[in-house]
Every structure is written in structure tokens, then in C-alpha cells.
Amino acid sequence: MTYFNLRIPYSDFLHQARSIIESLTLLSIRGYLFSVFFFAGFNKLKNWDSTLYLFEYEYTVPLLRHDMAAYIGTASEILLPSLLLFGFLTRISAIGLFLFNIVAVLSLSEMAPAALLLHIIWGGLIYSLFLWGAGKLSVDRALFKSNRTTE
Numbered sequence: 487m488t489y490f491n492l493r494i495p496y497s498d499f500l501h502q503a504r505s506i507i508e509s510l511t512l513l514s515i516r517g518y519l520f521s522v523f524f525f526a527g528f529n530k531l532k533n534w535d536s537t538l539y540l541f542e543y544e545y546t547v548p549l550l551r552h553d554m555a556a557y558i559g560t561a562s563e564i565l566l567p568s569l570l571l572f573g574f575l576t577r578i579s580a581i582g583l584f585l586f587n588i589v590a591v592l593s594l595s596e597m598a599p600a601a602l603l604l605h606i607i608w609g610g611l612i613y614s615l616f617l618w619g620a621g622k623l624s625v626d627r628a629l630f631k632s633n634r635t636t637e
Contacts, residue, residue: 505622512621513573515611520571522608523583527563530556545593555593562586570615573624580616584609 494500530537537556541547547555562582569579591597591605620626 508618509621509623512615512618513623515615516570516573516576516620516624519583519608519611519615520567523563523567523586524571527560527567530560530563546595547589547593559586559589570620573620573626574629576620576624576626577616580612584612584616587612 537560538553541556541559542552545552545555547559550558563586566579566583566586569575570583587605587609591602594601597605
């Protein structure tokens with residue numbers, strides 16, 4: 487890193503430190519989102535009758551029958567966070583989970599303000615993964631590593 491052709495002291499160290507912090511931050515975001523969404527989906531699977539009841543009487547998912555919405559929603563909550571955790575197809579998974587999050591907010595007619603705030607926070611975290619990808623500690627990085635030297 488140079489500025490006006492002058493070498494900034496410790497620039498290599500600062501670049502390495504930023505890279506490590508960035509990778510750990512993206513990994514922690516992926517782990518957090520996994521724990522939130524995956525375990526919500528897992529709980530839906532454990533209590534499938536309750537899940538079908540909730541989708542029929544509580545959640546109003548537009549354009550879908552309640553049983554189809556339950557299957558698609560539960561599958562989304564299990565598959566997409568799992569892909570994010572490993573950092574595989576991260577941007578595609580992030581788009582899917584972002585859309586799922588929006589549908590979840592829209593499907594609840596009366597959402598508590600605290601729940602809405604959580605969905606906004608999750609949406610922001612998901613969006614950050616869409617923007618920056620999974621980071622260096624990911625399957626995406628191992629499979630699709632480019633020859634760029636700017637990282």
C-alpha cells in the first residue's frame with residue numbers, strides 16, 4: 487500500500503490483519519445466520535403438525551397454498567443457511583435467504599416490533615454476504631479462487 491509513492495510503515499501487517507479480521511467476521515455472520523434460520527427450520531420439522539397449522543391459520547404467504555408454503559419455507563430454512571455456513575454458492579444462497587426473510591415479514595399480519603427489528607438486522611447481515619461473499623474461509627474460495635492479487 488503506497489500513498490504518493492511513499493511506503494506506509496506496517497502496511498503489509500495492516501493488510502494481513504484486515505484480511506484476517508474480515509474473514510473471521512464473514513465466517514461469524516454465516517455462523518450466526520445458520521444458527522437462527524437452520525434451527526427455526528429444524529423446529530418446524532420436529533413439530534410438523536404445528537407447522538402446518540401455523541401456515542394454515544397464522545402465516546399468510548401470498549400466492550401459495552399453506553401446505554406448499556410450509557414445505558418450501560422449511561426447506562429454505564434448512565438448505566440455504568447450511569450453504570451459507572460452508573460458504574458454498576454464497577451469493578445465490580444469500581439472495582434466496584433474503585427473499586425468504588422478506589416473505590416471512592410479509593406473511594405475519596401482526597409482527598411484534600422486536601421481531602421486525604430482528605428481521606431487519608438479519609436482512610442486513612444477509613445483504614452483507616451478498617455484497618462481499620463468504621470470505622476466504624469458504625468452499626466458494628476453495629472452488630472458485632481467482633488469480634487476482636488484490637485480495
